Amino acid sequence: MAKNRNSTGLSEKTSDLILILITGFVLLLVAYPLYYVLVASFSNPYDVYAGKTFLLPSGFTLDGYKAVLADPNIPTGYLNSIKYTIIGTVFSVTMLYISAYPLAQRDLPGRKFFSVFFIITMYFGGGLVPTYLVVKQTGLINNMWALFLPGGVGVGNMIIVRNYFQNSIPHELIEASEIDGCSKLRTFLRIVIPLSMPIMAVMVVFCMVAYWNDWFTALIYLTGAEKAPLPLVLRNVLIKSSVSAAQASTISGGYAEMNKVTEMIKFSSIVVAAAPMLIVYPFVQKYFEKGFMAGAVKG
Amino acid sequence: MQATKAKALGPRRKSIGRRIADNWQLYLLLLIPVILTFIYKYIPMYGIQIAFRNYKASKGIWGSKWVGWEWFERFFTAPTCGRMIRNTILLSLFSLLWGFPVPIILSLCINQLRFPRYKRIVQTVLYAPHFISIMVVCGMIRIFLSPSGGLINLLIGKQIDFLTESGAFRTIYIASGIWQDAGWGCIIYLATLSNVDTSLYEAAKVDGASMFQRIMNVDVPALLPMAILNLIMSAGSLMNVGFEKVWLLQTDLNKATSDVIAVYVYQQGIENAKYSYSTAVGLFNTAVNLVLLFIVNTIASKTSEVNFV
Numbered sequence: 001m002a003k004n005r006n007s008t009g010l011s012e013k014t015s016d017l018i019l020i021l022i023t024g025f026v027l028l029l030v031a032y033p034l035y036y037v038l039v040a041s042f043s044n045p046y047d048v049y050a051g052k053t054f055l056l057p058s059g060f061t062l063d064g065y066k067a068v069l070a071d072p073n074i075p076t077g078y079l080n081s082i083k084y085t086i087i088g089t090v091f092s093v094t095m096l097y098i099s100a101y102p103l104a105q106r107d108l109p110g111r112k113f114f115s116v117f118f119i120i121t122m123y124f125g126g127g128l129v130p131t132y133l134v135v136k137q138t139g140l141i142n143n144m145w146a147l148f149l150p151g152g153v154g155v156g157n158m159i160i161v162r163n164y165f166q167n168s169i170p171h172e173l174i175e176a177s178e179i180d181g182c183s184k185l186r187t188f189l190r191i192v193i194p195l196s197m198p199i200m201a202v203m204v205v206f207c208m209v210a211y212w213n214d215w216f217t218a219l220i221y222l223t224g225a226e227k228a229p230l231p232l233v234l235r236n237v238l239i240k241s242s243v244s245a246a247q248a249s250t251i252s253g254g255y256a257e258m259n260k261v262t263e264m265i266k267f268s269s270i271v272v273a274a275a276p277m278l279i280v281y282p283f284v285q286k287y288f289e290k291g292f293m294a295g296a297v298k299g
Numbered sequence: 300m301q302a303t304k305a306k307a308l309g310p311r312r313k314s315i316g317r318r319i320a321d322n323w324q325l326y327l328l329l330l331i332p333v334i335l336t337f338i339y340k341y342i343p344m345y346g347i348q349i350a351f352r353n354y355k356a357s358k359g360i361w362g363s364k365w366v367g368w369e370w371f372e373r374f375f376t377a378p379t380c381g382r383m384i385r386n387t388i389l390l391s392l393f394s395l396l397w398g399f400p401v402p403i404i405l406s407l408c409i410n411q412l413r414f415p416r417y418k419r420i421v422q423t424v425l426y427a428p429h430f431i432s433i434m435v436v437c438g439m440i441r442i443f444l445s446p447s448g449g450l451i452n453l454l455i456g457k458q459i460d461f462l463t464e465s466g467a468f469r470t471i472y473i474a475s476g477i478w479q480d481a482g483w484g485c486i487i488y489l490a491t492l493s494n495v496d497t498s499l500y501e502a503a504k505v506d507g508a509s510m511f512q513r514i515m516n517v518d519v520p521a522l523l524p525m526a527i528l529n530l531i532m533s534a535g536s537l538m539n540v541g542f543e544k545v546w547l548l549q550t551d552l553n554k555a556t557s558d559v560i561a562v563y564v565y566q567q568g569i570e571n572a573k574y575s576y577s578t579a580v581g582l583f584n585t586a587v588n589l590v591l592l593f594i595v596n597t598i599a600s601k602t603s604e605v606n607f608v
Contacts, residue, residue: 015411015510022408023421030482031424033439036450049448099332102325109319114329121336123592126343127581129568133349134342150339153332185324213432216543220569231434238438239547266442270435277430282423289490 034274041065041267045260048267064268067261074269076226077233081212084147084229088211091148093203100158101188104165122155128220135221146221147214157203164199164291165192201284202291209277234269237262350579363575370579379558387540387559387584394473395533401477402484403526407514409485410492422489425482437547440475463552472544472557487529488522495521528599535595538588560584 040048044059052058068074102108103115125131131150140146169192177187193200215231222228241262313321350370352363374380405425412418428436443450446460461467495517503513542561549557560580568577 012510016413019408019411019510020414020417023405023412023417026405027421027424030428030478033443033450033478034427037439037442051448051453095332095335098328102322102329105322105325107318108322108325109315114333117333118336121340124344124585124589125340126346127578127585128564129574129578129581130343130346130349131339132569133346133574134339138338149335153336183324184322185328188328209430213430213434215432215434231432234434234438235547238434238441241441260448263442263445263448266438270438270442273435274431278427281426281430285423285426288426288486289493292486292490 034278037267037270041264041271045264048263049260064264065272067265068268068272073225073228073233073236074230074272077228077230078272080227081230084144084214085208085211087144088148088152089204089207092152092154092207092211093200095153096158096161096203097193097200099153100161101165101192103158104162106166118153118155118158132220141221142223142227144222144227147211147217151217154207157206160291161196161199161203164196168199169195198287199291201287205281205284208280212277230273234273237265237269241266347578347582349575350582352575354575354578356574366575370576371583373576374580374583379563382555383558383560383563386556387538387561390469390472390545390556390559391537391540393469394476395530395537397473398477398481398484399530399533401481402488403522405481406485406488406492407518407522410489410518411510411514422482422485425485427482428479429483431479433541433543434547436475436479437544440471440548444471462548462550465553465555465557468548468553468556472548476544488525491522491525492518531595531599535592536588537591538584 036054039053039055039057041064042057042060042062043053044061045064047053047058099118103111103118105111126134135141135146135150138149140149173191173195174187177191178184182190213231215229215235218227218229218232222232319326346360349360349363351365351367352360353366353369354360354363409418409421409425412421441462444452444461446452446458451461452458461471499517500513503517508516538560540559540561542565545557545559546562546565549562561584564577564581564584567573567580571577
């Protein structure tokens with residue numbers, strides 16, 4: 001048999017090359033739209049329209065970003081989103097941990113009952129309006145906590161964390177700690193939490209992303225415009241294509257060019273909204289697979 | 300494993316009352332999640348009965364008149380009812396058919412890449428769109444499809460307003476969905492593949508198997524159970540078309556294909572405050588889903604010994 005040859009006649013090197021070509025093509029397909037938006041956000045809108053910005057910015061300008069910041073709603077929305085993301089993430093991860101840990105104890109009486117109690121809600125729920133009415137009755141309309149309390153206990157993630165506790169934290173450690181006189185709570189705080197940092201990193205990122213990107217909950221429950229998170233503020237620009245007077249005044253040329261100005265603001269709005277999460281996730285990426293594997297296998 | 304442990308613990312097993320008392324701190328931890336779940340998940344389930352009543356906020360649930368199936372009848376006789384059910388099913392069915400194979404093929408390719416740095420870059424980039432808000436993605440879709448100066452029209456040299464064409468809606472919805480989530484969908488498959496015994500690859504190499512043969516004979520069988528499970532589970536949520544993206548991409552002119560139940564439930568319930576009617580439509584949707592899920596779970600537990608429900 002010839003060296004590096006086999007029945008299909010492709011050498012290892014050729015196979016590698018084919019794989020690199022395929023993945024490289026997909027890579028471009030995924031990355032290019034994002035790159036194009038970034039480039040266009042720094043470009044003169046006329047050049048974007050003329051198709052001169054496929055690879056590099058043309059007529060470099062920061063006007064789009066100036067216009068984004070000129071609309072007072074956008075900085076407010078940004079601050080709101082940061083606030084909601086921080087509070088929501090702390091709240092949700094806490095809820096995940098305090099529910100997943102008891103459920104991970106095989107000898108806890110009632111464990112099965114509580115598991116079923118939570119899991120049922122994954123498959124059946126009251127639906128939009130009945131939930132809305134309960135939120136209303138509990139006085140959360142136009143209250144920030146409407147974003148956290150109703151959906152704060154994420155059952156899917158809870159199962160992942162529970163399985164992680166069962167599979168990746170040595171049972172002997174917990175027993176040893178209890179024999180040494182630590183209470184269950186102290187063991188949880190001092191032994192289990194520090195040992196669960198990989199899955200915590202994953203959950204923090206999941207929750208951060210969910211809260212940063214959420215707007216539907218805010219659309220329903222936060223009626224006041226001053227409480228809208230960033231994506232909801234951007235809806236006016238991105239979906240309805242309307243710009244505020246404050247934004248329009250930053251652009252020289254007047255209303256005749258409104259349409260193009262709007263497009264320009266869209267590009268910079270997208271960059272402003274998407275950047276934070278795109279910067280954060282690569283730092284915890286290495287935990288994703290590990291966390292999924294430890295969490296997906298039932299213990 | 301569990302059985303042997305129980306046996307080992309057997310002799311010093313405590314009474315149930317004692318075990319509950321020992322664990323009081325753990326129950327305390329569970330308290331808040333249980334209360335929240337009860338209030339915001341279980342009470343709304345109880346509230347579903349307004350689908351059978353003429354709910355008036357002033358009269359409360361019990362005071363509102365019982366009307367039986369009236370709201371359901373109204374939905375089924377609504378002129379757009381058939382269209383909405385059809386669109387909902389077709390949109391998720393086609394999403395599943397097109398979207399399901401992509402992460403599998405991608406992860407098979409990524410898994411065989413032998414250059415760790417390049418592999419990592421590929422993964423990082425493919426995960427990226429998952430971290431972007433649907434609002435932003437829909438904003439991008441609208442920009443790219445704009446008839447004047449949109450990227451797609453620039454590339455094909457035409458001026459088509461895609462979002463006003465009902466024939467294009469499903470393609471837009473599905474293609475952008477694959478763009479956003481196919482990479483992320485690889486994670487579970489890559490994690491499965493990373494558990495494949497490396498000696499299998501070595502044995503295959505010694506036997507002279509090409510990379511393609513290794514993929515077909517080692518990787519594919521390893522992925523198959525997970526893939527089947529995923530497919531079955533997605534089939535169980537066939538009526539679950541997300542509200543957000545459809546709502547953001549819907550225009551008056553593409554409604555022939557973009558009119559779906561989820562959007563209708565929102566418009567009737569929140570925008571028009573027709574609480575009972577909207578609840579009835581939502582309940583219909585949930586009920587169909589539950590039936591599908593039940594069928595699918597029965598099949599799944601017979602074929603793969605795994606059941607989720």
